[in-house]
Amino acid sequence: RKEVEQDPGPFNVPEGATVAFNCTYSNSASQSFFWYRQDCRKEPKLLMSVYSSGNEDGRFTAQLNRASQYISLLIRDSKLSDSATYLCVVATQGGKLIFGQGTELSVKP
Amino acid sequence: DTEVTQTPKHLVMGMTNKKSLKCEQHMGHRAMYWYKQKAKKPPELMFVYSYEKLSINESVPSRFSPECPNSSLLNLHLHALQPEDSALYLCASSRLAGEQETQYFGPGTRLLVL
Numbered sequence: 001r002k003e004v005e006q007d008p009g010p011f012n013v014p015e016g017a018t019v020a021f022n023c024t025y026s027n028s029a030s031q032s033f034f035w036y037r038q039d040c041r042k043e044p045k046l047l048m049s050v051y052s053s054g055n056e057d058g059r060f061t062a063q064l065n066r067a068s069q070y071i072s073l074l075i076r077d078s079k080l081s082d083s084a085t086y087l088c089v090v091a092t093q094g095g096k097l098i099f100g101q102g103t104e105l106s107v108k109p
Numbered sequence: 110d111t112e113v114t115q116t117p118k119h120l121v122m123g124m125t126n127k128k129s130l131k132c133e134q135h136m137g138h139r140a141m142y143w144y145k146q147k148a149k150k151p152p153e154l155m156f157v158y159s160y161e162k163l164s165i166n167e168s169v170p171s172r173f174s175p176e177c178p179n180s181s182l183l184n185l186h187l188h189a190l191q192p193e194d195s196a197l198y199l200c201a202s203s204r205l206a207g208e209q210e211t212q213y214f215g216p217g218t219r220l221l222v223l
Contacts, residue, residue: 043216095203
C-alpha cells in the first residue's frame, strides 16, 4: 500500500464548479499534512496546511479526519487559473515530505 | 522574500561527465533538501541537510554526492550518471528540518543524461 494515495485524475470541470480531492495516508502516527499545487513544468508550491479543525483560505477548504486517515481539499467557484496538479503531502520527522501521486485538475471555460 | 534559486535551469550531460547543480536561499533557513522528480510522478526526497549536516540520505546511489558548504548553499555533484537519472531535480529549504515547517521549492534543474 502506498504511504499517500490520491484520487486518480484528471478532473475536467467547467468554470464555477466545485471540485473535491481526496487523499488517504497509511501511517497513523503522521502529524503534519499539506496540499501543494504544481503547475506544468514548474516547482510545487504550498497551497495550504491541513489542520485537525479544518481550515479555509478563500475558495479553498482543507479537512483532516485522523480516525479515517483521510485528507480532503475542496475548491469552490473554480477558476481557469486553478488548473494544475494538486499534491497531497504528509510530513514526517526530520522534514521528509511524502507526496501522493497528484491529481490533475483542468478547469474549462 | 521566499525565493530559492537553482542553477543551471537545464543541463545535458554524458554518462562520463562530472557536473554540479547549485541551490541558494537567503531566507536564513537551516534545512535544505534535494528532491528528484520524474515526468508525471511526484517529487521523491533524496537528501536532507540540517544545520549544514547531512541528516537524511534516502539510499541514493553514490553517483549523486551532496554538499552543503554554508547555510545558504546546497550543491549536488553528479558523476557517471545513467540515462534513467534524467529528471527534474528540485531543491527546497525550510526554517528548520521539522514536520510542521513549510518547504519552499526552487524552480528546479532539468537534467538529461545521454
